[in-house]
Amino acid sequence: MAKATASTNGVRTTVLVADDDKSTRILLAHHLEKAGFQVLLASNGREAIEMLSDAITVALFDLNMPEVGGIECLQYARKKYADAESIIITASTEVAHAVQAMKSGAFDYLTKPVNVDELVALVRRTARTAQLKRENRQLRQAIGLPKSPTTFIGESPAIQKILSMVEKIAPLDSTVLITGESGVGKGVLARMIHYAGPRAQAPFVTVSCTAMPRDLVEAELFGHEKGAFTGAHERRPGRVEMAEGGTLFLDEVGDMPLDLQPKLLHFLQDRAFQRIGSNSTVDVDTRVIAATHQNLEALCRDRQFREDLYFRLNVLRINIPPLRERPDDITRLADHVLARIAQRRAVDALELAPEALEALVSYPWPGNVRELENVLERTTVFATDQTITLEELPPAVRGEQGPAVPPAAGGPSGHKLGGMSLEDVERIAIGETLELCNGNKAEAARRLGISKKGIYNKMKHLGLS
């Protein structure tokens, strides 16, 4: 019973518990883990904000934590991780605060001393709601409702060139391959191509080849017939079918399982496929845009990616350069991000002090635009005034941890990478990013543009403790 409600598709539901009292954390973690949840613990509000991620389904915040309180954590979680639901823990004498928590968007509240039976029942109920919300968003995304305006910001010659390519590419039906480091905006560009073209009124359907467990990729992509495998209780269309008339965006296509690549190749060649458990072929009219941060040519050489599939994808290619190669874009991007945050919070946009802007322009942004967005999102939460000062930026951006600008001869690490094995490069990148993030794996994963599970797997594989 507990397992059924504390997991989705066999993956344990993750709950974050943030309370500055250790005995409370120990007690809550014990009961939630016993109920089948995976529990992450934060000992204060700042740590909680650092630990929040897409993987967290339910977050419990103690109302009264020093410096950053539960309401601030709740508001941050709602803005940044809209799928998660939050519960505020409050002392019984603070009914007014509980009301405030509910008004701020908490799913519910618990009073201290926490009744452990009530705790488990409430977290289960909250997790179910959060999971439904997540599924709803994924479905909306699958049928192509845009989640945000599709603008690609940049005045640098490189971005201007890309924007003029988009104008030419958008009206065509040819397959597009977008390459670039994690966080440069490959998904944004893909949407832009879709919405600038004749298929704009039809769905834009995303398939993230990384986010899905390997066994689910085929079913997600191509759908299945009723009874095709255990658990296939009804016929379900795949994402390819949902993209009829529109665009299918294959994100992180370099992670596509090797044994599934022939089926994808067949689909790209014939625009036809078979659902799992069916012998009949379904034709679809859909444009394909693929993206990857990986070097597909190298993957082909290593036999991790089929060469024929690579050639099918690599028809029209757009490479988005990393942010460090176009510092001229940072000012406009930062203004755009601050304006968007302000619009969402219905407040005036914060400004950057000249020294703060200078630091942003000098920082190498290993996580690219996504990292810039995260830094500004977090900084605006803690900003004390209308102008963001240099001191309010994270130490790494201020240049206090590691060099602000990559040395000319190498990367930020100062290592010359040419001739190194990719494993060694990964080892250095992960090691230094962890150092930069004070060992915070969730933050390091975000900066590296990989999932939290991904960083654990890589650390294990590379022998990093």
Added chain:
Amino acid sequence: MSKDGDLLDQAALMRRVEGDRLLLERMVRAFADDWPRSLQAIRDSLSRQDALGVQNAAHALKGSVGNFCAPNAYGTVLKVEMLGRAGDLSEAGAASQDLESLLQELTKALQQLIEDQGSGVRGQGSEGSE
């Protein structure tokens, strides 16, 4: 409730930790490490005549005490919090002294409970021993 029960309601606490001695031990260790600091924070605020500081420090300690089914200590820390909230620090000093004695007694009682549970596990099963 008996006098002992006013200090520590053992049965309620054991239900709360589902008879898990190790869990209890971990919680008590954290509590015993933390409460002297919280009490010191109350005293520091009192010496500065900082009523809000008294209220906040007592509030934080109350959350911790509440985990241990200890009515007397809970009531006293609540009293200190309320005095801080009311800005009436004249009685708060005496109340915080009472609180210290109660927390010391409570810590001993909790450690005794852990020991009793340990011998219970070895001798008669994990529940019901007092």
